[in-house]
Amino acid sequence: MRGVSAEEKTEARQPASQKKSIKKNTFQPSPQVTQTLLPLFTAIADADVSRAKVELSVETVMHGEIVSNEKSTFQIASKFPNQYTIYHKSDEERKRLYADGKISTVALTPQAYYHLPESLNNQTLVTRTPLSLGPYPEPMLALTVAGIDPSVTFLGGMNSVTVRGKTKFRGRTDSIHVQGEQDDGVRWDLWFTDEENPRPLRLLVNLTPMLIATGQVRVPQGYELSLRYDFVSWRVTGEVDERLFQFSPPRDATQYASLEDYREKIASEIGSHPLLGKPVPEFTLTLLDGTEVTSKDLRGKVVVLDFWATWCTPCLQAMPVIKSAVEEFEDKDVVFYAVNVAENSALVKGFAGEQDWGVDVAVDPEGTMIDVFSAKKIPLTLVVAGSGIVEAAHVGYPGKDALRKQFRDELDVLTKGGRIATSETSASKKSKE
Numbered sequence: 001m002r003g004v005s006a007e008e009k010t011e012a013r014q015p016a017s018q019k020k021s022i023k024k025n026t027f028q029p030s031p032q033v034t035q036t037l038l039p040l041f042t043a044i045a046d047a048d049v050s051r052a053k054v055e056l057s058v059e060t061v062m063h064g065e066i067v068s069n070e071k072s073t074f075q076i077a078s079k080f081p082n083q084y085t086i087y088h089k090s091d092e093e094r095k096r097l098y099a100d101g102k103i104s105t106v107a108l109t110p111q112a113y114y115h116l117p118e119s120l121n122n123q124t125l126v127t128r129t130p131l132s133l134g135p136y137p138e139p140m141l142a143l144t145v146a147g148i149d150p151s152v153t154f155l156g157g158m159n160s161v162t163v164r165g166k167t168k169f170r171g172r173t174d175s176i177h178v179q180g181e182q183d184d185g186v187r188w189d190l191w192f193t194d195e196e197n198p199r200p201l202r203l204l205v206n207l208t209p210m211l212i213a214t215g216q217v218r219v220p221q222g223y224e225l226s227l228r229y230d231f232v233s234w235r236v237t238g239e240v241d242e243r244l245f246q247f248s249p250p251r252d253a254t255q256y257a258s259l260e261d262y263r264e265k266i267a268s269e270i271g272s273h274p275l276l277g278k279p280v281p282e283f284t285l286t287l288l289d290g291t292e293v294t295s296k297d298l299r300g301k302v303v304v305l306d307f308w309a310t311w312c313t314p315c316l317q318a319m320p321v322i323k324s325a326v327e328e329f330e331d332k333d334v335v336f337y338a339v340n341v342a343e344n345s346a347l348v349k350g351f352a353g354e355q356d357w358g359v360d361v362a363v364d365p366e367g368t369m370i371d372v373f374s375a376k377k378i379p380l381t382l383v384v385a386g387s388g389i390v391e392a393a394h395v396g397y398p399g400k401d402a403l404r405k406q407f408r409d410e411l412d413v414l415t416k417g418g419r420i421a422t423s424e425t426s427a428s429k430k431s432k433e
Contacts, residue, residue: 027158027183036163036176040198041150047236050146052076055230056134060311060343063222067344068311072134080147082121083245088133092376097131098247105247106131106259113249114256123148131259135313136205139188140229143200146236154190157183166194169201185209203229211313218354223347225311273382273393274374280384281372285337285362288349293337293362295388302329302414303384304336304407307375309343310351314397315379321400322381323359325407332415333386336360341375342367383410383420391420 029037044050053075060068072090086097096107104116116130126141126148133141142153155161161180169175174194181187189204205227212219249255256262275281280303285293304326308315319338326336339362340348352361370376383392392410397403410420 027155027161029155029158029161032163033155033161033178036178037151037154039196040192040200041154043197043236044143044146044148044150047146048080049238049240050076050078050144050234050236051238051240052144052234053232054140054144055232056140057228057230058135058311059224059226059228060309060347061224061226062344062347062350065344067347068309068342070311074133074140074144076141076144077240077244078122078144078146079240079242079245080122082119083242084122084125084145085244086133086141095131096247097133098245099125100245100247103247104130107247107249108259108262110250111253112256112262113247113253114258114262122146123152127152134227136186136207136227139203139205143203143231144234154180154188159183164189167191169193173201175201181209185211185213199234200231202231203227205229218356220350220354223310223351273380273390273395275382275390276393278390279388280382280390283369283372285339286364288345288352288361288363293360298335298384299388300333300386302332302334302386302411304334305373305382305384306336306338307341307369307373307378307380307382308338309341309378310347312378317400318379318381318397318403319355319357319359321403322407323357325404325411328408329411329415334411334415337362339364339369339375341370341378383407383414385414385419386417389419 053073056072056074058068058070058072059066070090072088075087075089076084078084082099082101084097084099088095094109098105098107099119102119104119105113106116107113120128120130122145126138126145129137129141139153142148142150159181161178164177164179167175167177169191175191176194176198178190178192179188180190187206187209189202191201191203192198193201206224207226208219208224211225256265280295282295284295287293304322306315306319306322308319310316323336326334336359338352338357338359340352341364343363343365345363345365348361348363364370373380373382377395379395379397381394382390385391391414392406394403394406398406413420
């Protein structure tokens, strides 16, 4: 565990504008910016405890219209210097991070947990989050964890920070609007109350400029990917029950060595996907040009179905890797379809048209494929043998090299008429039941 020295404690209690972190940055905030942010940042830096409930909306916008909105909720409690609990709840999963000052624990489900190799203090938690808490959690955590320096996040690595002025938040709450542009292209807008003891109201994070700058995808005109954090409740005063930071596993809970250990053992015990080793459901794909392709049309071919969305960064990273692997087997009756789930057809057509993927894209604006193929977690890629059996399933993005090797190995086996070990294991278990 990384301890917190007396010097660090003293520095954490300094006014945010005097912290060493700001002096090290090449960007220097204007006196107006410093004066405006100082009350809020100092309140957080001086806090011994914090409690907050934050609602996150991951919004995909096309020409000003919201065409996709993924929602989740955070409940956060913390105590300076190294105690916290973070509960992240979405439709797909619920997970908690506990730190009691000595041990940090991740509870993936009520019956599955693992300890982290080190217990991070509050400041390090914000800048080096040890598990996935959504697409861009650092700025939200910087406003909700007690005793940390928000200026590290909001004034470090910036191109500009501007005070946009006073406004009525949602038409009724006196607030101040501050806007920033980071050197990686990310833009944010922060609203907080205009009062003696300010509190955050909303944080908008626009990731579109970063996507453009990094060249991860070609972003069509009118497209935006943004995060909206709404601070439903927030305080940095009062008391916080110490029991919130302590994890007490149920008697039937299983401890795993790591997240990777959990995933591997769960996959080996129950299969990584409910369709693994089973006949693929009958389906009809509607391509961008209106052409329909049915499962009957594809009988006898090895079919790769990749489920994705425009807001899913790992999906966009995986797409060219899968395409590259499939191309090596195109002369052996292997076909690839990128199935967009639950997004507006016009958005998908505009977005896909800007990419250099060279793949057949199918649309599913009503999201019916999500239930049919158990595609609630994406990226999801299913590999279907010519026999119609789902022989492999991949959830997530393990990295370029690992993903390419997986697909090459699997397609090599399937194009020779073989089966894949995981599918055989699944079928074997089913026969024993």
